[in-house]
Amino acid sequence: MHFRSLAGALLLCGPAFAAPAKDRCPAGPSVPTPDSLGTLQTLKYNYLKAENNGTAAVLVHDRLSNSKAQGRCAAVGEKLYPFQTVPDANRTELVYQLDYLVYAKDLRPDDDVWVAGAGDDCLVYSGSQKQAIYASCDLELPAICTARVPPTTDVDRTVVASSKISVRSNDYTLTGYRDARSFRFLGVPFADSPVGELRLAPPRAYSGPKTIDATKLGDSCIQSASGFGASQDISEDCLYLNVFTPVLPGHAHQANRPVAVYFFGGAFTSGTASIIDYDGGNFASRNDVVVVTVNYRLGALGFLATGNLTTGSYGIRDQILALEWVQQHIAAFGGDPTRVNIFGQSAGGQSVIAVLSSSAARGLFSGALVQSAPVDLPWYTREVYSELVVPHVAEAVGCANATSTENSLLSCLRSVPATNFVDNSTAFQTAMSAVARDVGSDYLHVSQLLASIEPLMPMVDDSGSGVIDDQFHTLLATNRLPNRVPTMFTTVTDEAALYISQFIPDLGSSQSGLNTLLGIAFPSQLAQSLINTTAFPTDPAQNDSVRIIGAQALTHSEWTCPQAYLLRNAGSASFPTLYEVEITDGHTQTNSSSIPDICSPNPTYNATCHANDVLPAWGTLNSKTLNVDPYYNTNDILHSQLLNDVFGAFFRSHNPNPDTNMLRLRGPAYASTYQIFGENGYEINQHDPVEQTLALLGMPPSMAQNPGMSEKCLVFEDYGFTFENARFSA
Ligand SMILES: *[C@@H]1O[C@H](CO)[C@@H](O)[C@H](O)[C@H]1NC(C)=O
Ligand SMILES: *[C@@H]1O[C@H](CO)[C@@H](O)[C@H](O)[C@H]1NC(C)=O
Ligand SMILES: *[C@@H]1O[C@H](CO)[C@@H](O)[C@H](O)[C@H]1NC(C)=O
Ligand SMILES: *[C@@H]1O[C@H](CO)[C@@H](O)[C@H](O)[C@H]1NC(C)=O
Ligand SMILES: *[C@@H]1O[C@H](CO)[C@@H](O)[C@H](O)[C@H]1NC(C)=O
Ligand SMILES: *[C@@H]1O[C@H](CO)[C@@H](O)[C@H](O)[C@H]1NC(C)=O
Ligand SMILES: *[C@@H]1O[C@H](CO)[C@@H](O)[C@H](O)[C@H]1NC(C)=O
Ligand SMILES: *[C@@H]1O[C@H](CO)[C@@H](O)[C@H](O)[C@H]1NC(C)=O
Ligand SMILES: *[C@@H]1O[C@H](CO)[C@@H](O)[C@H](O)[C@H]1NC(C)=O
Secondary structure: OHHHHHHHHHHHHOOOOOOOOOOOOOOOOOOOOHHHHOOEEEEEOOOOOOOOOOOEEEEEEEEEOHHHHHHHHHHOOOOEOOOOOOOHHHHHHHHHHHHHHHHOOOOOOOOEEEEOOOOOOOEEEEOOOOEEEEOOOOOOEEEEEEOOOOOOOOOOOOOOHHHOEEEEEOOEEEEEEEOOOOEEEEEEEOEOOOOHHHOOOOOOEOOOOOEEEOOOOOOEEOOOOOOOOOOOOEEOOOOEEEEEEOEEOOOOOOOOEEEEEEEOOOOOOOOOOOOHHHOOHHHHHHHOOEEEEEOOOOHHHHHOOOOOOOOOOHHHHHHHHHHHHHHHHHHHHOEEEEEEEEEEEOHHHHHHHHHHOOHHHOOOOOEEEEEOOOOOOOOEOHHHHHHHHHHHHHHHHOOHHHOOOHHHHHHHHHHOOHHHHOOOOHHHHHHHHHHHHHHHHHHHOOOHHHHOOOOOOOEOOOOOOOOOOOOHHHHHHOOOOOOOOOEEEEEEOEOOHHHHHHHOOOOOOOHHHHHHHHHHHOOHHHHHHHHHOOOOOOOOOOOOHHHHHHHHHHHHHHHHHHHHHHHHHHHHHHOOOEEEEEEOOOOOOOOOOOOOHHHOOOOOOOOOEOOOOHHHHHOHHHOOOOOOOOOOOHHHHHHHHHHHHHHHHHHHHOOOOOOHHHHHHOOHHHHHHHHHHHHOOOOOOOOOOOOOEEEEEOOOOEEEEOHHHOHHHHHHHHHOOHHHHOOOOO
């Protein structure tokens, strides 16, 4: 009996060849679909506050009689919204949402919608009269249902069974669920597990069973523990994505929301789409966008090229395959496939640049947002991998005796355990230091310190595969960027303070201390030029000045100056619309021992460190409670509202300045952003090569001197950026 039912379950769930490890059993036959429910929309009035106190509801778009509307609410585990009996605050917030729905053309100005009345009386909220009135129960109208499901946080990932919903798209049936902020479809496989012959190979579109329990996150790509990454549920079988959407379109209805696809950061060696930091529910509810977060392969398994038999850049190819999945399926989740934006921070920002630079990604997206990409660092080449990287990695993973031919090496690399490639063993750490040393001296011509930041990079493919056509600066200089879409670049004020204060002890405030630090961070001639200029003076009154100014130099060399240089010289030719902004203030992404004190409020210097923009922009300070203070003060909430609204505006219209009419009619949760853009007339201007200022998005926002033509950047321009000096010279 047990055996029989087990066999039945196996047949039902289809653990076919190469089936992923994740439990693929569907949620059962009772889960409804948008086909039977019509279009459903989550309404969450979202202040991005830790209390999560905004009113939540569900809009049923189908026009139904009152009794059928009640049945429809019941079908998703809810009931008609008790408009008359809730506190005034809830009613007010719901009306702001209804006004927005009219603005967004989801409702007509004169639409009435069912809400709950007392007893048998049928009540509507009247759009034209702006109040609840009684109506004939036979009218066929949209309806507002309750949303009695919790918001997701790092400590509460409750899946309320009655909120589950199954979406069919082509051959996929994905059972996700609804929380207080959005519909969510988690752990969706888009590629076959990259194991065996698919290790160190381009990803293959998912071919396993397509009836999927999408209520659980997929595994993160194998990596060692880190503050930004995963410490559990990691495996080589990790090519999953997550979809967060405010609307699920029913039959014959198109929702057409803008889509934002995210590539996480982590130096190409760590990170995951699964952390609460990148939960798309806040973007979905506050700014009405469909968010997709994507896992991609990391470390040597993500990027090692062996010679002529492998392509390299597997992680970037994973991202492009995910974008193909989005093209095929996102309409079923309310997204508009012609309005797909890509965005990412740090290595995720570099990933966005890699995808912009890949002709294989043509037509897959129409907007790009690059956060804090260290654009000074060029991609690797095939030669760099085979000459400078492969020998060290082969030895570390136990394949040193298989290097006589590329074929034998590749079969060895594909057969050793995946854990051999993780950068936490002594053998692998030794290999990575050797790679940083050799790549630093024989390719990048930079310090080992700098080369060790990202020892395993995507590479330019010279074989014509179209995944990274050429170096970014070359594509710009020769006017060959294959994807020319509206693009916004952001940096934060003190990118490098994170690294300098983490790795370098307090050196006080003396000029000699700074000279020592510059000598460690930069090649000697550049260090000497920096010392000779007065561009980076120490401040004797600031007791940690050496590290603060040293970090400023590194921020300028890796982020600010090369970005300003590239955009000044080729931005307007390569991007139809271009914005460049600097973000200041912010909040650390995690409070772990790897994040120095300087990145959080302190009495010495409040640095806006690398990654301090992530939680505010995502609005996920309200979802993250472990290892992070939710907010330092109320200013953080307003800053978070500002960044979320600026990003949302860019995703919607490729203009980061939100529509002030929309902000005004959305009420108090948007009042701070409205005051900035509406009342104070603040504006983020398009990039202008001769403009001397750029938008500084702090709270409140202001304008900053554009550093691009300052004395600080001149030193680096004169010496030449790393991408200009890089050449293989072993
Ligand atoms: C009304 O708002 C309060 C505070 O945000 C919330 O806890 C409650 O669930 C809301 N009630 C309804 C029915 O929306
Ligand atoms: C949520 O909190 C804000 C203050 O931050 C308040 O104005 C609003 O009325 C609250 N919403 C509800 C539903 O209680
Ligand atoms: C390194 O990380 C992998 C994957 O997390 C783990 O299996 C292994 O035990 C770790 N090794 C060490 C030496 O910590
Ligand atoms: C790749 O091919 C080139 C040209 O045929 C050859 O010179 C080179 O040695 C090959 N590299 C490897 C690692 O086999
Ligand atoms: C390489 O050495 C390992 C043990 O260190 C052994 O398991 C493996 O079979 C060897 N491979 C070849 C190709 O000799
Ligand atoms: C720095 O200044 C010294 C003394 O004026 C000079 O000899 C040296 O050439 C300068 N070096 C650089 C790299 O500018
Ligand atoms: C540096 O100055 C700050 C206040 O400006 C003080 O809180 C801190 O203790 C000082 N640090 C040292 C090492 O003296
Ligand atoms: C850093 O921010 C905190 C909180 O806003 C403030 O109390 C502190 O004075 C600031 N530190 C400096 C050096 O400005
Ligand atoms: C970070 O964590 C440490 C202990 O784990 C705690 O003492 C400190 O207050 C925390 N800082 C912030 C800003 O959350």
